[in-house]
Amino acid sequence: MHLGRLARLELTESEVDHYTEQLGQILGAIEAISDVAAEDIPPTSHPIPVVNVYREDVALPGLDREDFAAGAPAWEDDRFLVPRILDEPA
């Protein structure tokens, strides 16, 4: 349940039971990696070295606002319209 909240998934009770069992199985199968002694091994986050890439400081056309509006679930006054962000109704 807690994991569902962290992952922003409103799970049903039967889902919680089902996934708890499956995630347990998956983690059990994965755990073998802890058998490898790797204290001195550097971690790899990326297959090639990642460096910052800059482009010329020249203004380029952006994407069309109308296109974003068309794809938005709710749109008002040239902005995305979202539900209230505070927990209690105003």
Added chain:
Amino acid sequence: MSDASLNSDLVRQSAATLATAIARGEVSSEQVTQAHLDRITEVDGQVHAFLFVDPEASLARAREVDAQISSGVIASPLAGVPIALKDLLATRGVPTTCGSKILEGWIPPYNATIVERLEAAGVVSLGKTNMDEFAMGSSTENSGYGPTHNPWDLERIPGGSGGGSAAAIASFEAPLAIGTDTGGSIRQPAAVTGTVGVKPTYGGVSRYGIVALASSLDQAGPCARSVMDTALLHSVIAGHDPRDSTSINAPVPDVIAAAKSGDVRGMKIGVIKQLQGEGFQSGVISQFNASLEILAGLGAEIVEVSCDHFQYALGAYYLILPSEASSNLARFDGMRFGIRVGDDGQHSVEQVMSATREAGFGAEVKRRIMLGTYALSSGYYDAYYGQAQKIRTLITRDFEAAFAQVDVLVSPTAPTTAFKLGAKVDDPLAMYLNDIATIPVNLAGNCAMSLPAGLAPEDGLPVGFQIIAPAMADDRLYKVGSALEAALVDKWGGLLIDKVPSL
């Protein structure tokens, strides 16, 4: 020639043959495109490779390319040839769902770089292909829009996640397709459909406009029925892109010349000891070994190579991938694009996000998001994600040591042939094992090809042969692949796909 027989002839041609005929004016791109659209109408009800087709738009584009060609402009060696695009590529003005209900009806405001390159090359899009939701799966059964069926046996899986792309080319609905490969999603579908697929070197093909699954593993690549067609498509889509910060700024290896050469004399080929034996179907091993004998007969030296840490690759992958995916998929929150659920003016933004994601995501996506959220949570980070990153280093070192001894490594692409739809759909661990031979390549970022090795004697289904090369040595895949393919074509009297039952 009647329309029907011309059409059936056109859809069975290679992309190279079609491009030559179009360039010479023997047939128009419009005719070729129409033939494939007709084929889609005829068989896609059974195969379900496509999520979206827009025949009028495809034909209009084909006519534009025809006009260019008649004015003397031949944009590329694939000008006028149709293609199918995995529904993970952003296509301006064309629906892009990633196989997910959460993006149902979304129209991207821009094109992926690959899509722009294909357009510039005069390649004509036929539509978008089915896939496991957000590329998570090995069977396309995780699509929110129903599974794709394998043309070799409609009751079996076409592989995944790019099962739609592979099935489209295996059923002659398209001569070419684009796939993406995060842990095997190009190669495993190629293996089980008797087609060819390449995962290029990480950074070899731009990721701009490809909806991200796991950013450090994802790579788009070419799918086709022959090694040469795959090379032609590879050369069109590959190369540096300033819009992708991980794009490699170096010349693309000459994959077309390599596919033409097909000479393996004096090459050293390493068989990966850890990727055979237990868990591999007997017919997969027998066809794999027969291919090895052919390569030895062509003058390659075959040796066995041990990659000791590959046994931990699956475990490391199923921590790294979900970790990256849980972060990447956080953007699907129902606020800026896609569906929104439960916004009744009472519920808060957090509640609407959770309800939207609960309704929009399928089971496998939820599993992996939760797994990643767990692996990245404080207290578990070092034991899971941190340790997995170290294993990743050890696997990369295994490859480096192996490539100090041999030019390429080989293994079966997948441990089994295509299994029945439904057989593993709610058994994630069994499903994950399909990618046991393909995952190490993504972790290390080098390149690999799957091509048909033959049919397993016990079930008559295609077996895939995997060739792995070092980063930026993609040309070696094509050299070895074309040598093996040419020998097999001699033996069979045609490509393996010619044996696929008619639909």
